[in-house]
Amino acid sequence: MIEKYFLNGESLPTIPVPHDCVIKHIQLKDQCIEFVFEDDISYHDSIQYYKPDAKSLIIRYHFAYDSNDYSIYRWIKPNRLLSKLFSADDCYKRIKNCLLTELSEGKNKLEYLYHNVGYCSIIIKLFSNGYIILDAEIDYVEFEWI
Numbered sequence: 001m002i003e004k005y006f007l008n009g010e011s012l013p014t015i016p017v018p019h020d021c022v023i024k025h026i027q028l029k030d031q032c033i034e035f036v037f038e039d040d041i042s043y044h045d046s047i048q049y050y051k052p053d054a055k056s057l058i059i060r061y062h063f064a065y066d067s068n069d070y071s072i073y074r075w076i077k078p079n080r081l082l083s084k085l086f087s088a089d090d091c092y093k094r095i096k097n098c099l100l101t102e103l104s105e106g107k108n109k110l111e112y113l114y115h116n117v118g119y120c121s122i123i124i125k126l127f128s129n130g131y132i133i134l135d136a137e138i139d140y141v142e143f144e145w146i
Contacts, residue, residue, distance in 0.1 A: 003143045008064065008120050015117060015141055018057060019046040023110045023126070026101050028068065032060040033100070033136065035112070051145050060142040064120040070136035072100055077130070092133060103128060 005013040022038040037057040041047050047054055063069060073092040103126070104110045110128040120139055126132040 001145045003145070005141045005143075006139065007117060007122065007141065008139045012117050012119065015115065016050045016143065017046060017114050018044070018059075018112050019114060020044055021047065021057070021112050023104050023112060026104050026110075028101060031063045031066065031068075032142075033063075033070065033134075034061075035059045037112075054145045056146040058144040058146065060144070061122060061136055061138045062140050062142065064137045064139035067137075068097070070097060070100070070134060072097060072103075073133040073135070075131040092131075100134070103132060 005015045007013070018037060018041070021041055021044050023035050024038055025034075025036040027034040027036070035058065037059075039056050041056050042052055042054045047057070051057075072095050074095050075091050076093045077091065106128075108129040110126055110132075113125040113127055113131075115125070116123045120137055122136055122138045122141065124134040124136075126134065
């Protein structure tokens with residue numbers, strides 16, 4: 001079952017949040033960022049509320065303006081010198097966009113925490129051995145429930 005949420009309309013939709021769900025793979029294809037989630041996803045409370053029979057989920061974020069316009073930021077624990085100069089809010093460092101597909105690889109799980117929606121915009125907060133923020137210009141979001 002596929003559900004689409006448009007971020008370029010007169011009003012913004014309420015998009016389900018797969019809170020604490022693990023992302024197995026991230027792909028860039030067909031002008032989209034695609035998150036492929038873990039199997040047996042319905043054991044999470046956030047999924048039981050929306051789709052209790054779901055086995056998995058694929059979310060596609062379609063780029064607005066026909067460009068791959070997104071930024072990724074990783075929270076970096078400041079060293080002792082930096083912690084005296086900056087507050088804890090100044091600890092996000094931009095990382096290269098080419099590392100997006102590698103976020104779900106490695107020994108640490110990549111978890112979806114939440115998202116904020118704006119007109120043709122979404123900010124997604126993830127967690128994998130620290131916080132990661134994905135900021136993208138998106139015109140629609142597609143949920144494919146499996």
